[in-house]
Amino acid sequence: MNLIVAVDRNWAIGKGGDQLVYIPADLKHFKALTTGHPVILGRKTLTTFPGGKPLKGRPNLILSRNPDFAPEGAEVFPDLDALLARAPEDSFVIGGASVYRALLDRCGTAYVTKIEAEYPADCWFPNLDEDPAWETVEESEPMEHEGLPFRYVTYRRIK
Numbered sequence: 001m002n003l004i005v006a007v008d009r010n011w012a013i014g015k016g017g018d019q020l021v022y023i024p025a026d027l028k029h030f031k032a033l034t035t036g037h038p039v040i041l042g043r044k045t046l047t048t049f050p051g052g053k054p055l056k057g058r059p060n061l062i063l064s065r066n067p068d069f070a071p072e073g074a075e076v077f078p079d080l081d082a083l084l085a086r087a088p089e090d091s092f093v094i095g096g097a098s099v100y101r102a103l104l105d106r107c108g109t110a111y112v113t114k115i116e117a118e119y120p121a122d123c124w125f126p127n128l129d130e131d132p133a134w135e136t137v138e139e140s141e142p143m144e145h146e147g148l149p150f151r152y153v154t155y156r157r158i159k
């Protein structure tokens with residue numbers, strides 16, 4: 001399983017239920033990597049998408065304990081076991097914080113967008129640079145969006 005996440009310098013990923021920042025090139029990068037693969041997300045992350053609707057071109061596998069939650073165009077799972085029974089190996093975990101936490105150990109590759117800034121935040125991703133279970137295998141050249149530097153770093157699980 002893979003995961004994809006955008007973090008700031010402190011590995012912060014969100015505030016007040018939304019993303020820290022939207023970088024158009026990063027959204028394209030996210031789309032290019034995930035299209036054609038199932039995406040796994042929590043119910044709260046769905047609300048951050050345009051119109052609160054599932055992403056197109058990808059099976060959307062959503063975790064929610066609410067039995068009445070049934071968004072059109074998505075499959076909803078009440079727990080991790082039900083999700084894992086259905087999720088193929090090429091799935092991408094796309095957040096949020098609780099779902100990354102729950103599934104990090106199942107992921108072999110992490111596609112991390114590193115944004116060179118520090119934002120006020122209320123949720124974080126584990127710092128993979130400090131985790132001996134992960135190594136960096138690829139790093140893009142630095143890029144910039146309206147003066148905001150960012151880059152793509154790929155990590156692979158080594159144990």
Ligand SMILES: NC(=O)c1ccc[n+]([C@@H]2O[C@H](COP(=O)([O-])OP(=O)(O)OC[C@H]3O[C@@H](n4cnc5c(N)ncnc54)[C@H](OP(=O)(O)O)[C@@H]3O)[C@@H](O)[C@H]2O)c1
Pocket residue numbers: 004005006007012013014015016017018019020041042043044045046048063064065066069077078079080094095096097098099100102123
């Ligand atoms: N920077 C990034 O790359 C990135 C990516 C995605 C999200 N985010 C940010 O992350 C934040 C949201 O994260 P979050 O942790 O608050 O919410 P979340 O993980 O998106 O969703 C949490 C919800 O998912 C369901 N859920 C989670 N684990 C479950 C389990 N084991 N079994 C059944 N249902 C489960 C529950 O839904 P019910 O309450 O319906 O039961 C829970 O309330 C936002 O700020 C968002 O913008 C950042």
